[in-house]
Amino acid sequence: MGQGQQENVATSLAGAVSEEISASLAPVDAELERRYPGDPGTRQPVHTVYVPGDVFAADTIRSWGDQALAALDEHAPDAASFAAVLGLSGELAEPVYSRVRAKLEREPIEDLRVDFEDGYGPRTDAEEDETAARAARLISEAYENGTAAPYMGIRMKCMEAPVRDRGIRTLDIFLTGLMEAGGLPDGLVLTLPKVTYPEQVTAMVRLLEAFEKAHRLDPGRIGFEIQIETSQSILAADGTASVARMIQAAEGRATGLHYGTFDYSACLGVSAAYQASDHPAADHAKAVMQVAAAGTGVRVSDGSTNVLPVGPTAKVHDAWRLHYGLTRRALARAYYQGWDMHPGHIPTRYAAVFAFYREGFEQAAARLARYANRAGGDVMDEPATAKALGGYLLRGLDCGALDIGEVARLTGLTRADLEGFAAPRRGDLTVSTK
Secondary structure (H helix, E strand, O other): OOOOOOOOOOOOOOHHHHHHHHHHHHHHHHHHHHHOOOOOOOOOOOEEEEEEOOOOOOOHHHHHHHHHHHHHHHHOOOHHHHHHHHOOOHHHHHHHHHHHHHHHHHOOOOEEEEEOOOOOOOOOHHHHHHHHHHHHHHHHHHHHHOOOOOEEEEEOOOOOOOOHHHHHHHHHHHHHHHHHOOOOOOOEEEEEOOOOOHHHHHHHHHHHHHHHHHOOOOOOOOOEEEEEOOHHHOEOOOOOEHHHHHHHHOOOOEEEEEEOHHHHHHHOOOOHHHOOOOOHHHHHHHHHHHHHHOOOOOEEEOOOOOOOOOOOHHHHHHHHHHHHHHHHHHHHOOOOOEEEOOHHHHHHHHHHHHHHHHHHHHHHHHHHHHHHHOOOOOOOOOHHHHHHHHHHHHHHHHHOOOOHHHHHHHHOOOHHHHHHHHOOOHHHHHOOOO
């Protein structure tokens, strides 16, 4: 057959067949859109810092940044020494070190939670009332004067009977304080800890609905994170994955699933010496969380290490290597967020994150550029891979690991282009480039 000859196209099925199938699948189409809307496309912080309510102050964020810089000055005063501790390659040493220092000066904390749970402990009602009101005032002032972290909020007490009323009251005082100070900030984040049953998530939804109604806020304005700290939150008594039901129970308000390393480990009987975010029990829980959250728009977050980088330099270096390794391990497993418990942790948090994105930057940029230009290459990438590549570059830009100029230079793409690849329409992912 000649190249220019037109093909004869024939079909056997009547148009009504396709129409009937589409009609039969319409409920499934709607269900897919409702349950799996995809990633929201907003910035995800690389970490969450928990500060007890009574410790949180107007200068907490700047103080953490200054303490982290002081730790670098004392224990790794230059790029070469820092790289030697962490095993960074020579070509990464200076870019990572300089970006870490710049980040600590500019934006030392990306996400801060004022803690009214384990980090705060039991207090008198009067004391917790005052602390909650103070937290609202300080956070409002921080957003007003430009000293806030991109994301800030509180972790209340859980929905279990002994502390339920106290947790509800603290949340009410905090949110009411924000409203009286000018309204809820865009970066507001709430964390509901120790969730064991989906009904507790439903209770949180009803609570927020009542608050929104009382203040005439748009329905669904307030979201919250679900903290996974018990075995029941992963596997229910009937053998189903509770965490998947919790996401649905949130009715679109769930923004994240946060793994609680030490409570979860203790719940399973893991001895204290082996409670860590890379324990097999932790990996199992986080794998279930990850699968349950995939496609729902709910982000997942790793836990923390309780080994603090304090004391003599050798001890600090050991703690840094541990924290760096755990963070890199989590990033490779698509856990792009974790907890940091001490100012000394954030230099290695950012070092791990920046190294992760800078190591793979050129290859990812080249692959996405070839895909965008249909140029081919030694890897046959699919639309789903282009989505992953776009997301990788965007996360690198958001945290400061990459600059838009260098990304544009290697890809020929704008940020809007990257966002288009990272958040394609559902049907686009079914089209192969083969």
